[in-house]
Amino acid sequence: MTVSRSDVRPIRTEAEVVAARQAVRSWAVEMKFSLIDQTKLVTAASELARNALNYGGGGQMRMEILERSPRQGLRLTFEDQGPGIADVEQALRDGFTTGSGMGLGLGGSRRLVDEFEIHSAPGEGTRVTVVKWR
Amino acid sequence: MERIPILKMGRFLLVTIQVDMHDQLALALQDDLTSQIARTGARGVLIDISSLEIVDSFIGRVLANIASMSRILDAETVVVGMQPAVAITLVELGLSLPGVRTALNVERGMELLHASLRAAELEEYDGGGEEDDAFGGHDGLS
Ligand SMILES: Nc1ncnc2c1ncn2[C@@H]1O[C@H](COP(=O)(O)OP(=O)(O)OP(=O)(O)O)[C@@H](O)[C@H]1O
Numbered sequence: 001m002t003v004s005r006s007d008v009r010p011i012r013t014e015a016e017v018v019a020a021r022q023a024v025r026s027w028a029v030e031m032k033f034s035l036i037d038q039t040k041l042v043t044a045a046s047e048l049a050r051n052a053l054n055y056g057g058g059g060q061m062r063m064e065i066l067e068r069s070p071r072q073g074l075r076l077t078f079e080d081q082g083p084g085i086a087d088v089e090q091a092l093r094d095g096f097t098t099g100s101g102m103g104l105g106l107g108g109s110r111r112l113v114d115e116f117e118i119h120s121a122p123g124e125g126t127r128v129t130v131v132k133w134r
Numbered sequence: 135m136e137r138i139p140i141l142k143m144g145r146f147l148l149v150t151i152q153v154d155m156h157d158q159l160a161l162a163l164q165d166d167l168t169s170q171i172a173r174t175g176a177r178g179v180l181i182d183i184s185s186l187e188i189v190d191s192f193i194g195r196v197l198a199n200i201a202s203m204s205r206i207l208d209a210e211t212v213v214v215g216m217q218p219a220v221a222i223t224l225v226e227l228g229l230s231l232p233g234v235r236t237a238l239n240v241e242r243g244m245e246l247l248h249a250s251l252r253a254a255e256l257e258e259y260d261g262g263g264e265e266d267d268a269f270g271g272h273d274g275l276s
């Protein structure tokens with residue numbers, strides 16, 4: 001498997017969250033994902049970018065096109081240096097929130113992609129990686 | 135700050151969301167709609183989201199908040215024009231939009247608002263015996 005293209009986008013403001021999901025949309029369109037898969041990817045990106053901003057104090061999104069012939073995948077990695085998550089299992093559960101949200105961002109975005117990975121520990125920040133294949 | 139315009143049409147308020155909203159803009163719309171309903175006494179709110187390319191948990195919560203606040207202020211909210219791909223994604227995300235009424239397009243949404251306003255007005259004027267007879271269902275059959 002090789003990475004044929006990559007880019008990094010900042011997630012430090014709400015405007016940059018909007019810009020990040022627009023970048024995901026334009027890559028997904030170029031990669032000829034179906035409209036439904038584009039929508040799922042952009043929605044997952046929106047959830048994870050907002051988490052990085054609101055809970056992680058801001059961070060970045062890495063975008064990568066994966067080549068695994070004959071398939072292509074879009075991999076998105078959201079990273080922040082915030083407080084991290086003590087209990088990841090609990091955070092992934094639908095309805096769990098420490099804010100005023102609905103607690104759907106993590107669990108929901110996991111359902112919207114093909115691969116989902118989260119690394120987080122208190123004091124070490126959070127990294128969430130998702131992949132969708134076409 | 136940038137704002138989403140709210141149109142007044144008779145006794146209803148109309149909003150067409152045409153931009154990819156950042157979170158503060160969505161919250162501002164929630165506040166603006168609430169104060170406009172209170173100020174104008176509007177009885178219905180129609181929100182056209184046909185240009186929205188995604189509805190995530192944040193926008194979903196804003197739509198649900200608008201619906202429940204307008205209900206408290208005696209106005210009905212209907213969200214129209216959700217794209218099929220958005221609806222499918224929403225379900226998978228786990229969002230159920232509690233209390234939000236939806237319709238296929240603006241026309242159907244307006245019908246829904248008119249119908250619920252008529253129903254509410256019938257209830258408000260209920261109590262007069264004569265009126266009850268007028269709606270008894272036998273008119274025109276004899
Ligand atoms: N990047 C992060 N850094 C620290 N904590 C996080 C991060 N992302 C998520 N969390 C924690 O996990 C919880 C669940 O996140 P999730 O996105 O599922 O729900 P939410 O953001 O609370 O609500 P919603 O996404 O539905 O608006 C958050 O409330 C927060 O405590």
Ligand SMILES: [Mg+2]
Pocket residue numbers: 047050051101104105106
């Ligand atoms: Mg979230």
